[in-house]
Amino acid sequence: MAKTRVIGLDIGTTQVRATEVELSAGRGGRGGQPTLLRAGEVPLPFGAVRDGEVSEPSTVGTAIKQLWSQQKFSHKNVVIGIGNQRVVVRELDLPAMPLPELKASLPFQVQDLLPVAVEDAILDYLPTGSRAGEHGPVVSGLLVAATKDTVRANIAAVRAAGLRPVSVDLSAFALARALPAVSDDVHTVALVDIGARVTTVVIVANGVPSLVRLLPTGGQDATDAVQQALNVPTVEAEALKRQIGFGYATAPEHDAAARALATATTSLVESIRNTFVYYAASHPGAAAQAVYLTGGASQLPGLGQYLSSASRLPVTLGQPLGSVALGRGAALDGRLAEEQHRLAVSVGLAMGAAA
Incomplete structure (x- = not known):
């Protein structure tokens, strides 16, 4: 072997x-x-x-x-x-053809869909399904465009x-x-990777990525909020963030830090939840059934519970x-x-x- x-x-x-x-x-x-x-x-x-x-x-x-x-x-x-x-990922239907030909045709198919010129981007395509279209077979998938x-x-x-x-x-x-999180009972899951500055949300249906959103915020933004509220060094703000967490009672001397942290965390969770809502609305009957958290910033105390409450979905650590x-x-x-x-x-x- x-x-x-x-x-x-x-x-x-x-x-x-x-x-x-x-x-x-x-x-x-x-x-x-x-x-x-x-x-x-x-x-x-x-x-x-x-x-x-x-x-x-x-x-x-x-x-x-x-x-x-x-x-x-x-x-x-x-x-x-x-x-x-600077990476664009969007759902895109294209006329059915062999994958090498489909990828070769991307510069001509997507030039009006990108925020940058086609010649300044690297393009790829992930097929996720197929269906009968008005003018023949259609391939559904995800277009990926990254600036060179x-x-x-x-x-x-x-x-x-x-x-x-x-x-x-x-x-x-x-x-x-x-x-891989598909089981007999769970067919569609949301994967949420919270980094320092970027949060990646992936909806996976039957083992295939169906939607990708790259959110321009993460754990470092919450640290920055605490740092700015208290005017303390970043290292101290990070330690306070992890000590206070989200949704817990705090000592009076930590009220300002807790408010700043709550504002930043709420904004991030709302962006994640809105992604779930969008997917459910555009895929009737196939909404995410569970959420898996990963990433260095996913361990903020109380974050998983708050995301579960906001999305009404079970949230567990990936x-x-x-x-x-x-x-x-x-x-x-x-x-x-x-x-x-x-x-x-x-x-x-x-x-x-x-x-």
């Missing part, structure tokens, strides 16, 4: 994370459960990544080098994730670290691979390690299971090679 080791690299606003997964392919290209071999993260200096986009490739490259030195990954080929406000500058900045950071980018994938699609076996080295890391919600994107990026 052939085995391939793939490394997924997730460049966030405050951390770079990477996961090495071993994939097995038997006869017919079908393999068994992937095995996680190594995983780790390294913090990024403030400003190295802004709004989910690399602004200082050399600084990010240095952090990636440090991560490779710490974790001893077996090679230097990586799959990179992208997902920020965004992709180039990530690639520059990876190359600055001495690594080789072998492919670029949408972080939202990685989430859908890392968190378990990306449930989709992989743990290698001996990974199993020895006691932190891994506790912090796996932070690894969902990098796990899914690595698993993309088996898709």
